[in-house]
Amino acid sequence: MAGARQETRAEPAMADREIVISRVIDAPRELVFEAFTEVRHLSRWWGPEGFTTTTRSFEFREGGEWDFVLHGPDGTDYQEWISWTEIAPPERIALLHGEYRGDPNAFESVLTFAPDGAATRIEMRTVFPTKELRDEAVEKYHAIEGGRQTLSNLAAYVTETVRKGIED
Secondary structure, three states, X not given: OOOOEEEEEOOHHHOOOEEEEEEEEOOOHHHHHHOOOOXXXXXXXXXXXXXXXXXXXXXXXXXXXXXXXXXXXXXXXXXXXXXXXXXXXXXXXXXXXXXXXXXXXXXXXXXEEEEEOOEEEEEEEEXXXXXXXXXXXXXXXXXXXXXXXXXXXXXXXXXXXXXXXXXX
């Protein structure tokens, strides 16, 4: 996509438990941030390429939850649960992501939205409870590539749909 740049890096201090993915999206940060605030937006772009989302419940507020199923292109369903732990529009969202409420293997993600000229730099910093869980996410579930694809889907959605004002 023209105008989109992405990077992947890990900081040395937590490199063994962390994945950091960033991308510049050619849209104002308020629009990029808004794509996270309503399920009608999230369900149109969330997840890696070929995945679809079915939401069971959604409440975007601190302490609110998103209970959903990711449907893989091979027909596999993945039970997913997110709790929003911090929301600071339009700069930051922190969340806890697992398979279900109370999942001991849940990981924490912080998304930051920073102006980059007329575009927005989004950074997704994910910290896993252990190095082993991070390695499993990378090796078994292709978390780095999946994260890149998810941000690519977000970029396409925001720049091609929301920005043009073609909303439901």
